[in-house]
Amino acid sequence: xxxxxxxxxxxxxxxxxxxxxxxxxxxxxxxxxxxxxxxxxxxxxxxxxxxxxxxxxxxxxxxxxxxxxxxxxxxxxxxxxxxxxxxxxxxxxxxxxxxxxxxxxxxxxxxxxxxxxxxxxxxxxxxxxxxxxxxxxxxxxxxxxxxxxxxxxxxxxxxxxxxxxxxxxxxxxxxxxxxxxxxxxxxxxxxxxxxxxxxxxxxxxxxxxxxxxxxxxxxxxxxxxxxxxxxxxxxxxxxxxxxxxxxxxxxxxxxxxxxxxxxxxxxxxxxxxxxxxxxxxxxxxxxxxxxxxxxxxxxxxxxxxxxxxxxxxxxxxxxxxxxxxxxxxxxxxxxxxxxxxxxxxxxxxxxxxxxxxxxxxxxxxxxxxxxxxxxxxxxxxxxxxxxxxxxxxxxxxxxxxxxxxxxxxxxxxxxxxxxxxxxxxxxxxxxxxxxxxxxxxxxxxxxxxxxxxxxxxxxxxxxxxxxxxxxxxxxxxxxxxxxxxxxxxxxxxxxxxxxxxxxxxxxxxxxxxxxxxxxxxxxxxxxxxxxxxxxxxxxxxxxxxxxxxxxxxxxxxxxxxxxxxxxxxxxxxxxxxxxxxxxxxxxxxxxxxxxxxxxxxxxxxxxxxxxxxxxxxxxxxxxxxxxxxxxxxxxxxxxxxxxxxxxxxxxxxxxxxxxxxxxxxxxxxxxxxxxxxxxxxxxxxxxxxxxxxxxxxxxxxxxxxxxxxxxxxxxxxxxxxxxxxxxxxxxxxxxxxxxxxxxxxxxxxxxxxxxxxxxxxxxxxxxxxxxxxxxxxxxxxxxxxxxxxxxxxxxxxxxxxxxxxxxxxxxxxxxxxxxxxxxxxxxxxxxxxxxxxxxxxxxxx
RNA sequence: GGGCGUUUAGCUCAGUUGGCUAGAGCACUGCCCUUACAAGGCAGGGGUCGGCGGUUCGAGUCCGUCAACGCCCACCA
Numbered sequence: 001x002x003x004x005x006x007x008x009x010x011x012x013x014x015x016x017x018x019x020x021x022x023x024x025x026x027x028x029x030x031x032x033x034x035x036x037x038x039x040x041x042x043x044x045x046x047x048x049x050x051x052x053x054x055x056x057x058x059x060x061x062x063x064x065x066x067x068x069x070x071x072x073x074x075x076x077x078x079x080x081x082x083x084x085x086x087x088x089x090x091x092x093x094x095x096x097x098x099x100x101x102x103x104x105x106x107x108x109x110x111x112x113x114x115x116x117x118x119x120x121x122x123x124x125x126x127x128x129x130x131x132x133x134x135x136x137x138x139x140x141x142x143x144x145x146x147x148x149x150x151x152x153x154x155x156x157x158x159x160x161x162x163x164x165x166x167x168x169x170x171x172x173x174x175x176x177x178x179x180x181x182x183x184x185x186x187x188x189x190x191x192x193x194x195x196x197x198x199x200x201x202x203x204x205x206x207x208x209x210x211x212x213x214x215x216x217x218x219x220x221x222x223x224x225x226x227x228x229x230x231x232x233x234x235x236x237x238x239x240x241x242x243x244x245x246x247x248x249x250x251x252x253x254x255x256x257x258x259x260x261x262x263x264x265x266x267x268x269x270x271x272x273x274x275x276x277x278x279x280x281x282x283x284x285x286x287x288x289x290x291x292x293x294x295x296x297x298x299x300x301x302x303x304x305x306x307x308x309x310x311x312x313x314x315x316x317x318x319x320x321x322x323x324x325x326x327x328x329x330x331x332x333x334x335x336x337x338x339x340x341x342x343x344x345x346x347x348x349x350x351x352x353x354x355x356x357x358x359x360x361x362x363x364x365x366x367x368x369x370x371x372x373x374x375x376x377x378x379x380x381x382x383x384x385x386x387x388x389x390x391x392x393x394x395x396x397x398x399x400x401x402x403x404x405x406x407x408x409x410x411x412x413x414x415x416x417x418x419x420x421x422x423x424x425x426x427x428x429x430x431x432x433x434x435x436x437x438x439x440x441x442x443x444x445x446x447x448x449x450x451x452x453x454x455x456x457x458x459x460x461x462x463x464x465x466x467x468x469x470x471x472x473x474x475x476x477x478x479x480x481x482x483x484x485x486x487x488x489x490x491x492x493x494x495x496x497x498x499x500x501x502x503x504x505x506x507x508x509x510x511x512x513x514x515x516x517x518x519x520x521x522x523x524x525x526x527x528x529x530x531x532x533x534x535x536x537x538x539x540x541x542x543x544x545x546x547x548x549x550x551x552x553x554x555x556x557x558x559x560x561x562x563x564x565x566x567x568x569x570x571x572x573x574x575x576x577x578x579x580x581x582x583x584x585x586x587x588x589x590x591x592x593x594x595x596x597x598x599x600x601x602x603x604x605x606x607x608x609x610x611x612x613x614x615x616x617x618x619x620x621x622x623x624x625x626x627x628x629x630x631x632x633x634x635x636x637x638x639x640x641x642x643x644x645x646x647x648x649x650x651x652x653x654x655x656x657x658x659x660x661x662x663x664x665x666x667x668x669x670x671x672x673x674x675x676x677x678x679x680x681x682x683x684x685x686x687x688x689x690x691x692x693x694x695x696x697x698x699x700x701x702x703x704x705x706x707x708x709x710x711x712x713x714x715x716x717x718x719x720x721x722x723x724x725x726x727x728x729x730x731x732x733x734x735x736x737x738x739x740x741x742x743x744x745x746x747x748x749x750x751x752x753x754x755x756x757x758x759x760x761x762x763x764x765x766x767x768x769x770x771x772x773x774x775x776x777x778x779x780x781x782x783x784x785x786x787x788x789x790x791x792x793x794x795x796x797x798x799x800x801x802x803x804x805x806x807x808x809x810x811x812x813x814x815x816x817x818x819x820x821x822x823x824x825x826x827x828x829x830x831x832x833x834x835x836x837x838x839x840x841x842x843x844x845x
Numbered sequence: 846g847g848g849c850g851u852u853u854a855g856c857u858c859a860g861u862u863g864g865c866u867a868g869a870g871c872a873c874u875g876c877c878c879u880u881a882c883a884a885g886g887c888a889g890g891g892g893u894c895g896g897c898g899g900u901u902c903g904a905g906u907c908c909g910u911c912a913a914c915g916c917c918c919a920c921c922a
Binding site: 009211214216218233234235236237248280281282285286287289290291292293296297298299300301302371372373374382417419420422423426427430432538539541542568569571606607608610611612613614616618619621622624625628629631632633634635636637639678679682686692693696697700704777780781783784785786787788789790791792 | 847848849850851856857858859861869870871872875876877879880881882884885886887888889915916917918919920921922
């Protein structure tokens with residue numbers, strides 16, 4: 001025996017051992033000499049770097065890794081990069097909490113500021129540049145931690161192909177992409193009402209909204225017609241009566257036909273308002289008359305735009321009602337306004353209710369209701385709508401032709417599972433505006449433009465000053481455009497920099513271009529794009545998947561990838577969706593330490609594509625047991641003899657076993673080609689347990705002997721083991737690599753995927769193994785029923801079977817007699833298969 | 846309010862174009878320390894497939910409908 005097989009092989013230490021060796025040997029290094037058709041490129045989701053890794057991430061990434069490993073073995077050169085999403089608000093929040101700081105852009109840069117050991121209490125305000133430096137420091141630490149976990153889990157990522165969505169390369173790619181959109185007219189800026197988060201003081205895009213049910217109250221309020229007749233409306237936002245610009249009812253509402261075109265006067269404020277008609281007014285809601293404010297909700301925006309109403313905005317970017325009395329109010333109206341000036345909406349609402357009650361314009365008590373209110377998904381207060389200048393990228397929300405094109409892209413994409421494509425379609429069909437990409441935040445990729453300042457000091461937003469490509473990336477708030485210098489910043493005749501940053505999706509929608517080095521490495525780019533696979537979660541179809549599709553459609557006129565594989569949700573052990581707010585998040589680190597990487601991988605790969613899956617430590621234990629079983633079965637097989645040529649496989653039972661294995665290989669391959677890793681694992685696993693439980697037991701006795709029959713068993717065992725190790729390699733990379741190293745040169749992960757062709761010359765009748773197992777099982781059952789050891793002797797085995805089955809059993813008879821410890825086998829002709837077992841008398845009986 | 850998904854043994858899940866007495870693992874029960882494996886092996890009990898109604902010679906598997914759960918979307922008066 002020259003093989004170095006441990007006496008008592010175990011799983012401990014395999015992760016560290018093989019990760020070090022894989023790194024040293026460059027096992028997963030991308031070979032960029034391969035051409036596009038030889039490459040399998042994966043657009044890996046860059047995880048949000050946020051301290052601890054969520055089990056939901058582990059789930060999807062491990063599934064993707066199993067597929068990457070399959071493709072690599074199946075002959076593709078796998079382009080498998082890793083990115084970190086450290087751009088944007090989650091990082092800002094984390095920095096604020098971690099260091100106890102807030103960003104105040106008005107402060108000067110402090111070059112001596114160093115990261116505090118502990119969080120400042122209370123929070124300390126620092127400059128934007130200091131703040132951004134902290135963002136970089138913290139994300140760099142977190143990224144190291146994440147990489148460590150991914151390596152422990154055995155992701156076969158090429159770690160030389162990494163990026164961060166805030167790094168220089170990503171910023172340049174993102175800014176160039178934006179400038180290309182701008183040049184082609186796909187990006188534009190416009191002053192318009194936007195949904196606004198008053199805490200973050202930033203605009204928010206449609207894709208980032210969520211509805212939450214909140215308590216509210218209908219206030220029935222009397223407006224007055226010119227003759228003094230009350231006209232009642234119901235509103236949940238009486239504080240906005242001061243910003244009312246019209247009253248509206250449905251054009252077919254007979255109750256109000258006579259009022260269209262006339263005037264109503266607002267209570268307390270005395271503003272004259274036209275009474276108009278519009279189809280969005282719902283006769284069923286309230287009194288059928290609604291007040292139109294600028295702006296209380298998105299319907300107001302629609303009415304305002306379509307009915308060409310004036311703007312009377314009072315809500316400020318900080319969420320308060322403006323302090324100066326609005327110009328459209330005068331006299332008693334102006335006096336009434338002073339009661340609510342400077343208040344937050346909820347405070348103003350209460351005050352208005354009091355004032356309306358006193359003036360007699362409130363009919364009855366406010367009626368409490370629960371209603372859906374729009375929130376920023378990361379926000380804590382309801383969104384307001386304010387008017388501001390923002391940048392947009394056209395996404396079909398305002399253009400039917402473009403919408404049709406993008407829907408067509410969704411049809412072209414191969415969705416796994418296919419029903420996920422419906423979510424894309426519904427999202428695109430439901431878009432109601434273009435993609436708002438500017439954010440009034442600090443840590444992100446700057447909008448890369450400046451604006452000329454005219455002699456009168458006004459800013460010319462319609463003619464932005466564009467940087468040259470070789471200047472990118474730029475920060476227009478600290479760099480000046482070519483032809484200007486810093487002394488001209490914000491001066492008449494000079495320039496101003498756009499102060500905003502881009503939405504995180506405006507950058508991560510370019511992950512194929514970033515990872516594939518679209519701008520700076522055309523040679524690499526043409527080898528990897530369009531990519532093959534986009535794995536991701538279902539919740540970001542509307543954001544990441546869609547936005548990536550939009551950018552690629554514009555930039556390259558193609559889909560960014562051929563297939564999108566959508567993983568399921570992770571549920572906690574009680575089948576509740578895990579979320580930080582529920583406090584039921586289980587971190588990956590703990591589970592990996594407790595169960596080991598192979599167990600976690602097995603659990604993840606057991607989850608069907610796209611199917612919600614609960615964290616289940618029971619499944620993890622099964623995976624661990626499978627890994628240990630592989631070690632032990634390998635030790636048995638490889639301890640028997642040196643390598644034998646497969647031509648030694650002559651015994652019918654051995655050839656039968658290989659015939660069954662060939663079918664398993666075919667099934668697993670078909671499953672993987674359809675992105676169904678879980679099916680591939682399932683068929684391999686079922687087959688492997690049968691192999692160890694039945695085949696190994698049947699041939700054990702023969703294998704311990706000598707001669708050609710023994711050699712046949714050895715060679716068949718080796719051949720089968722070689723197949724099983726490769727079938728399991730995508731799922732259990734450490735244990736399969738360990739066994740492979742006892743035996744073969746090179747990495748199992750660069751070995752070729754098993755094929756039926758390589759077994760073709762050694763196949764027999766698969767039924768021989770099947771019927772022999774049935775007889776063996778019958779013998780075991782008899783012993784179990786008699787409560788005796790499996791080693792107990794059988795006097796006779798009497799098999800009732802048809803002639804064909806008898807013939808098959810005779811082919812394996814010596815093995816069956818040994819395994820069952822039977823004295824003899826007798827056959828009787830019969831249609832129905834049956835086995836009668838007569839146990840030998842026990843010694844002493 | 847609309848859409849998508851899920852609902853099969855106590856638990857976690859398979860069941861691919863409808864077809865032999867519905868499968869696996871865990872858990873449970875019994876037996877076995879058999880020289881690959883006792884953090885193991887062998888064997889066994891246990892579901893009529895969410896409800897109702899159809900199509901069919903035959904349905905867990907197709908159609909309709911209802912319900913529960915999850916997710917996504919929806920103009921907040």
